[in-house]
Amino acid sequence: MKKKQIAILGSTGSIGTQALEVIAEHPDLYEVYALTANNRVELLIKQALKFQPEVVVIANESKYTQLKEALENQPIKVYAGAEALAQVVEAQPIDIVLTAMVGYAGLKPTISAIRARKTIALANKETLVVAGKLINELAQQYKTPILPVDSEHSAVFQCLAGEIGNPIEKVILTASGGPFRTCTLEQLAYVTKTEALKHPNWEMGAKITIDSASMMNKGFEVIEAKWLFGVQPQQIEVVVHPQSVIHSMVQFEDGAIKAQLGMPDMRLPIQYAFSYPDRIQSSFERLDFTKCTDLTFEQPDTKRFRNLALAYEALHQAGNMPCIVNAANEVVVAAFLHDEVGFLEMSDIIEKTMNKVAYIEHPTYDDYVATDAEARRVAQLLI
Ligand code: NDP
Numbered sequence: 001m002k003k004k005q006i007a008i009l010g011s012t013g014s015i016g017t018q019a020l021e022v023i024a025e026h027p028d029l030y031e032v033y034a035l036t037a038n039n040r041v042e043l044l045i046k047q048a049l050k051f052q053p054e055v056v057v058i059a060n061e062s063k064y065t066q067l068k069e070a071l072e073n074q075p076i077k078v079y080a081g082a083e084a085l086a087q088v089v090e091a092q093p094i095d096i097v098l099t100a101m102v103g104y105a106g107l108k109p110t111i112s113a114i115r116a117r118k119t120i121a122l123a124n125k126e127t128l129v130v131a132g133k134l135i136n137e138l139a140q141q142y143k144t145p146i147l148p149v150d151s152e153h154s155a156v157f158q159c160l161a162g163e164i165g166n167p168i169e170k171v172i173l174t175a176s177g178g179p180f181r182t183c184t185l186e187q188l189a190y191v192t193k194t195e196a197l198k199h200p201n202w203e204m205g206a207k208i209t210i211d212s213a214s215m216m217n218k219g220f221e222v223i224e225a226k227w228l229f230g231v232q233p234q235q236i237e238v239v240v241h242p243q244s245v246i247h248s249m250v251q252f253e254d255g256a257i258k259a260q261l262g263m264p265d266m267r268l269p270i271q272y273a274f275s276y277p278d279r280i281q282s283s284f285e286r287l288d289f290t291k292c293t294d295l296t297f298e299q300p301d302t303k304r305f306r307n308l309a310l311a312y313e314a315l316h317q318a319g320n321m322p323c324i325v326n327a328a329n330e331v332v333v334a335a336f337l338h339d340e341v342g343f344l345e346m347s348d349i350i351e352k353t354m355n356k357v358a359y360i361e362h363p364t365y366d367d368y369v370a371t372d373a374e375a376r377r378v379a380q381l382l383i
């Protein structure tokens with residue numbers, strides 16, 4: 001059988017490195033075609049030497065010489081810059097593009113990959129938050145499958161296997177609640193980035209870890225679910241489940257609920273996106289029910305975690321509003337990580353940015369680019 005050729009955008013990140021572990025476990029099934037990163041050039045070099053891809057791309061052009069020199073004696077093509085990154089996904093042999101880079105920067109290469117008819121294993125949820133309608137239209141036009149990697153959406157996707165033609169009544173996304181689940185509003189005003197970066201159940205990149213603490217991540221996942229599963233906002237429910245054992249659920253017309261359970265380990269949803277529709281063997285730790293005697297559920301509190309309400313609001317307003325929220329969020333999260341804004345101020349700035357940037361009901365790709373730039377400018381001024 002021909003090995004699937006995989007391009008990993010963001011190979012040096014949390015998802016990227018775990019995807020390489022999956023590939024290393026199945027050298028008979030998968031081969032790395034392309035690896036890309038932004039700054040961590042040393043790790044990219046190590047990965048390239050180990051996995052021998054055809055191509056590597058470093059988005060940050062100032063790191064090109066270092067990368068090029070280190071791989072001089074290797075049969076590996078080396079490129080730099082955002083343009084190269086968007087082009088590399090089009091290479092003919094690639095079967096699957098794993099979008100594991102963080103933020104709005106994922107939009108352009110994802111669009112190129114869809115146009116080149118590559119199966120998308122989508123981790124970069126920001127792409128669907130910013131431009132879900134456009135992405136869905138392109139995926140339909142080019143008949144490109146988009147397979148979820150986000151654990152909740154992979155869970156829903158797994159629950160939907162064998163349910164073709166059976167309408168979804170409700171998608172129930174579980175949320176851990178993050179490190180501040182039990183904090184009062186007064187306490188939230190003073191939480192630090194070090195506390196926010198300590199997620200109780202998952203090891204992830206810094207940006208998504210802050211998004212999880214503020215519950216913007218869950219808000220984005222609601223938007224992501226709308227575009228992936230074609231459900232209306234009122235059909236998407238969030239339930240806080242601190243143990244992160246149930247990864248999400250689907251309720252059908254007859255009231256039956258299917259759930260997907262397992263250890264919190266992103267390698268499983270990554271592997272499922274690679275192997276779909278098959279399941280393949282894995283060495284990942286198994287869930288032991290005798291050790292999870294206490295599965296609990298709570299309603300999310302949108303008064304303390306206003307970002308979740310702002311994301312629902314953006315979803316209702318549609319148009320370029322989710323793009324505005326995403327851009328403002330990227331700016332405030334970076335500022336929070338630099339101790340320039342407080343935890344609760346992040347929501348204030350996002351809300352003000354939503355009210356200040358011009359609303360566009362039917363945005364084009366160029367409108368998204370302009371909206372992203374304008375929302376970043378406005379949010380930055382508010383800081
Ligand atoms: P990380 O911050 O750990 O990694 C991000 C990757 O993207 C790195 O390889 C980084 O390169 C690269 N990158 C960052 N900025 C750019 C840019 N401007 N251009 C090109 N490459 C860039 O993030 P995660 O792996 O945690 O998350 C990746 C995506 O997956 C996010 O969209 C996140 O929401 C989503 N996701 C992550 C989960 C997780 O468990 N981590 C779970 C579900 C979804 P470098 O290392 O060189 O800086």
Ligand code: MG
Nearest residue numbers: 150151152221
């Ligand atoms: Mg998730």
